[in-house]
Amino acid sequence: MKQKQHPLIILAFNMLLFFMIFLVCSTYSLTIPRLSPIAEWEKTTADDYSDVKTFYYNQTLDHFNYNPQSYQIFQQRYLINFRYWGGANSNAPIFALLGAEEPIDSSPRVIGFLTDNAASFSALILYIEHRYYGKSMPFGSRKEAMKNASTIGYFNSAQALADYAQVIIHVKKTLHAKNSPVIVIGGSYGGMLATWFRLKYPHLAIGALASSAPILYFDHITPQDAYHSIVSRNFQEASKTCYETIRKSWAEIKRAASQSNGLSILSQKFNTCEPLKQIGGLVYYLELMYISAAQYDRPPDYPVNVICGGIDGASSKSSDILSKIYAGVVALTKNNTCKVYGPFHGSETSDGWRWQTCSEMVIPISIGNNSLLEPSPFNYESFARDCKKKFGVAPRPHWVTTYYGGHDIKLVLKNFGSNIIFSNGLRDPYSSGGVLNNISDSLIAVHTANGSHCLDMLGAKKTDPNWLVEQRKTEIKIMKGWITQYYADLK
Numbered sequence: 490m491k492q493k494q495h496p497l498i499i500l501a502f503n504m505l506l507f508f509m510i511f512l513v514c515s516t517y518s519l520t521i522p523r524l525s526p527i528a529e530w531e532k533t534t535a536d537d538y539s540d541v542k543t544f545y546y547n548q549t550l551d552h553f554n555y556n557p558q559s560y561q562i563f564q565q566r567y568l569i570n571f572r573y574w575g576g577a578n579s580n581a582p583i584f585a586l587l588g589a590e591e592p593i594d595s596s597p598r599v600i601g602f603l604t605d606n607a608a609s610f611s612a613l614i615l616y617i618e619h620r621y622y623g624k625s626m627p628f629g630s631r632k633e634a635m636k637n638a639s640t641i642g643y644f645n646s647a648q649a650l651a652d653y654a655q656v657i658i659h660v661k662k663t664l665h666a667k668n669s670p671v672i673v674i675g676g677s678y679g680g681m682l683a684t685w686f687r688l689k690y691p692h693l694a695i696g697a698l699a700s701s702a703p704i705l706y707f708d709h710i711t712p713q714d715a716y717h718s719i720v721s722r723n724f725q726e727a728s729k730t731c732y733e734t735i736r737k738s739w740a741e742i743k744r745a746a747s748q749s750n751g752l753s754i755l756s757q758k759f760n761t762c763e764p765l766k767q768i769g770g771l772v773y774y775l776e777l778m779y780i781s782a783a784q785y786d787r788p789p790d791y792p793v794n795v796i797c798g799g800i801d802g803a804s805s806k807s808s809d810i811l812s813k814i815y816a817g818v819v820a821l822t823k824n825n826t827c828k829v830y831g832p833f834h835g836s837e838t839s840d841g842w843r844w845q846t847c848s849e850m851v852i853p854i855s856i857g858n859n860s861l862l863e864p865s866p867f868n869y870e871s872f873a874r875d876c877k878k879k880f881g882v883a884p885r886p887h888w889v890t891t892y893y894g895g896h897d898i899k900l901v902l903k904n905f906g907s908n909i910i911f912s913n914g915l916r917d918p919y920s921s922g923g924v925l926n927n928i929s930d931s932l933i934a935v936h937t938a939n940g941s942h943c944l945d946m947l948g949a950k951k952t953d954p955n956w957l958v959e960q961r962k963t964e965i966k967i968m969k970g971w972i973t974q975y976y977a978d979l980k
Contacts, residue, residue, distance in 0.1 A: 575611030592623030601948020706922025715921035914940020
């Protein structure tokens with residue numbers, strides 16, 4: 490029976506693809522796939538959640554300098570769900586979701602792991618928005634904040650972690666919850682922040698749950714082609730015929746484009762939203778469709794299977810390679826009026842993540858010779874040149890490992906780190922840069938063979954497979970152990 494694709498999945502993939510095409514087509518030929526638990530899901534607002542209240546904190550612009558401008562403040566948004574909290578008198582815990590590279594509005598709905606489990610902990614849920622996203626914009630507006638290198642220079646992970654520390658202290662003080670233990674939680678880039686927060690601010694958080702956090706995809710720790718090796722593996726496992734069809738399609742697209750009226754023919758064949766001016770638009774769309782399908786290859790939709798079902802379903806003698814590829818596009822995107830290369834305008838998320846990858850989040854992803862996609866090495870010199878042209882500053886590719894660590898992580902962290910869960914799904918290409926083995930008795934790796942990017946962070950469903958249910962149960966058990974030990978130490 491043909492599986493029906495959920496409309497949110499369709500929207501998520503379209504938005505992610507347009508976002509990534511915008512990045513790639515801007516300057517550089519190889520993008521760093523965005524770190525997000527849920528791609529660009531359909532947006533909601535905190536007002537849609539009656540249990541969630543919105544607050545603002547007068548946040549310091551620069552936590553690490555003492556020049557006059559450092560003392561400027563901006564309004565940082567945070568949300569609180571009080572529904573499940575046992576209160577300060579019982580020292581009930583606080584779950585703090587550390588916002589990532591997007592507004593915080595949709596987090597109460599999307600990150601269902603928190604609302605699903607808060608009641609069993611009697612926990613308060615705190616959602617903190619990352620500076621320079623959403624309504625947490627320094628200098629009064631996004632336009633002013635992103636104006637030049639002088640204003641955008643305060644946009645980095647270290648400042649964000651210090652922001653979170655300030656908000657957590659403020660919330661605990663306001664609620665008279667001095668002895669309420671805090672567990673920080675994050676997915677993807679947010680999972681990286683949760684890990685680093687626990688290491689940098691252990692006096693404020695008793696533990697961290699870091700879902701799909703590729704903290705080792707920096708500074709040559711992880712092979713550059715590891716991400717795309719998993720993309721390729723996912724498609725091979727779904728269908729070798731589909732995999733080979735996609736690999737052959739790149740040459741076929743070039744051949745078709747080289748013919749008279751080739752771009753016009755390709756535009757018609759792929760029902761593009763605008764006439765193709767070069768094959769790059771089509772190639773990038775298809776590449777990023779496959780990438781996002783692999784990264785978010787989750788039940789019950791399993792987009793890799795959906796794409797390959799379309800491609801293989803068109804595999805008859807009368808179907809040429811490009812018709813099969815288009816059948817895969819249609820299978821995923823369903824009833825969109827046009828399929829490829831629609832108009833996209835930069836957003837705070839696309840602009841913000843571009844800055845972050847051009848400054849400190851330099852994740853060197855390349856495409857190897859035996860991959861699903863055409864080979865494309867990560868050329869740091871070209872990458873740095875484009876970043877310099879775009880923002881006026883050069884990247885710092887070694888800063889993440891200098892400031893947070895990463896090299897010889899087991900040797901280093903087992904001597905002082907504790908209470909971090911590194912959760913991963915091995916179908917997620919970013920899991921190649923994650924922590925997949927236990928470092929110590931309290932630095933625990935929890936992974937599933939069939940899991941995808943941040944799948945454990947999403948709300949539980951009746952259709953969830955047993956391995957996903959067990960993964961979440963394991964995480965909850967560990968977190969309850971931290972809190973039990975904290976209460977024992979408190980007494």
